[in-house]
Amino acid sequence: xxxxxxxxxxxxxxxxxxxxxxxxxxxxxxxxxxxxxxxxxxxxxxxxxxxxxxxxxxxxxxxxxxxxxxxxxxxxxxxxxxxxxxxxxxxxxxxxxxxxxxxxxxxxxxxxxxxxxxxxxxxxxxxxxxxxxxxxxxxxxxxxxxxxxxxx
Amino acid sequence: xxxxxxxxxxxxxxxxxxxxxxxxxxxxxxxxxxxxxxxxxxxxxxxxxxxxxxxxxxxxxxxxxxxxxxxxxxxxxxxxxxxxxx
Numbered sequence: 684x685x686x687x688x689x690x691x692x693x694x695x696x697x698x699x700x701x702x703x704x705x706x707x708x709x710x711x712x713x714x715x716x717x718x719x720x721x722x723x724x725x726x727x728x729x730x731x732x733x734x735x736x737x738x739x740x741x742x743x744x745x746x747x748x749x750x751x752x753x754x755x756x757x758x759x760x761x762x763x764x765x766x767x768x769x770x771x772x773x774x775x776x777x778x779x780x781x782x783x784x785x786x787x788x789x790x791x792x793x794x795x796x797x798x799x800x801x802x803x804x805x806x807x808x809x810x811x812x813x814x815x816x817x818x819x820x821x822x823x824x825x826x827x828x829x830x831x832x833x834x835x
Numbered sequence: 836x837x838x839x840x841x842x843x844x845x846x847x848x849x850x851x852x853x854x855x856x857x858x859x860x861x862x863x864x865x866x867x868x869x870x871x872x873x874x875x876x877x878x879x880x881x882x883x884x885x886x887x888x889x890x891x892x893x894x895x896x897x898x899x900x901x902x903x904x905x906x907x908x909x910x911x912x913x914x915x916x917x918x919x920x921x
Contacts, residue, residue, distance in 0.1 A: 738884075739890060744850070744851065754888075758851060809882075809883045809887070810883055
C-alpha cells in the first residue's frame, strides 16, 4: 500500500465535482475518480499535479506518473482534442521528470470557450478505486499549485 | 490465449473517451487482457493509465490478447469498442 498522494490543482479557477463535468466519460468517473476545475479566463499555465515523469503529453492533456506507480491525468477542456493543439503551447517534453507545480502547457482558456467548447479541466486518479479520492479543496476558488485532492 | 489484430479507425485514436470504454470492456474479462503495437511490449488493457500511455492514434494496428475461456468474447467486445471509436 502506497503512502497517500496529494494531488495539486494544475490550473487556477473554481473547483467542481467531477459529476458536473459536461462529458459523461469524466462525470461518471469512467476514466477514474478525481476532481475538476473551471479555469479563470485568459492565458493559463497548466502545471504538473504531482512529482513524477510525464508519460504522455498531448497539447490538450497529459499524464504524470509518480515514483510509486500512480498516474494522474490532467485534461485541459472538453473535446479539446479536436483543436489539434491550436491555442496550446507545450512547455515541457514527454518523458520529462517534473516536480509538482512545474509548468507543462500554456493554453488560451478564452479561445477554447469562444470556439464553443467547455474549458473545464478534469483531474483524474487513473485506475484508482472510486473511494480513493478525498477532496482537499473546498467549493470555490483554488489557486494553481494548491492542494486539490488526496489519493489514499 | 485468443488474439487478434485490429486497425483503429481514422480519427484521434484511443484517447480519453475510447480509452476509458476500452479499459472498461477489458476489465470485464475474467483473466488477463493485453494490448500492444505489433511486435511491441504488451500492456495491461484493464489499466487506463497503460492504455493512454500506449498512445494509439487513428489508423494504427494494435494486437489484442485475452486469456481464459471467455477470451474470444472479450476480444469481440474490444473490437466493437475500437470500431465505434472513430
